[in-house]
Amino acid sequence: CPSGVQCVWPGDAEAAHRITTPAGPTSLVLHTNVDPRSANASAHLIRLEALRPHPAEGTAIPAAEYVVTLIVTSP
Numbered sequence: 001c002p003s004g005v006q007c008v009w010p011g012d013a014e015a016a017h018r019i020t021t022p023a024g025p026t027s028l029v030l031h032t033n034v035d036p037r038s039a040n041a042s043a044h045l046i047r048l049e050a051l052r053p054h055p056a057e058g059t060a061i062p063a064a065e066y067v068v069t070l071i072v073t074s075p
Contacts, residue, residue, distance in 0.1 A: 002054075002055040002056050002057045002059075003054060003055070003056040003057065004056060004057035004058075005057045010033055011033065012031050012032055012033040012034050013031070013032045013033075013051050014029050014030065014031050014032075015029070015030055015031075015032075015048055015051060015066075015068045016028070016029050017029075017030065017046070017068075017070075019041040019046065021041055021042035021044070022042065023042045026041045026042070028041065028046060030046070030047070030048035030070075031048065032048060032051050043074055044072050044073065044074045045072070045073045045074075046070055046071070046072050047070065047071045047072075047073075048068065048069075048070060049069040049070060049071045050068070050069040051066060051067070051068055051069075052066070052067045052069075053065065053066070053067075
C-alpha cells in the first residue's frame with residue numbers, strides 16, 4: 001500500500017529481469033507480494049528482496065527511479 005492509504009490487500013509490484021548466464025539469456029518476472037518471488041536461472045536461485053522507493057499517496061514515481069534488490073544464491 002502507498003504511504004497515507006489504508007488498504008485491505010497490500011498490493012503487488014512486479015519487476016522484469018533479463019538474466020544472462022553461460023547457458024544463455026533468461027527472462028524473469030518476479031513479484032513483491034505474490035508468487036513467483038523467486039526463480040531459477042541456470043544453477044542460481046534469484047529472489048526479489050526489495051523494491052524501492054515505497055509509493056506515497058498522490059505521488060507518481062518515474063520508472064527510472066526504482067531500485068530492485070535481488071538475492072542470488074547457488075547450491
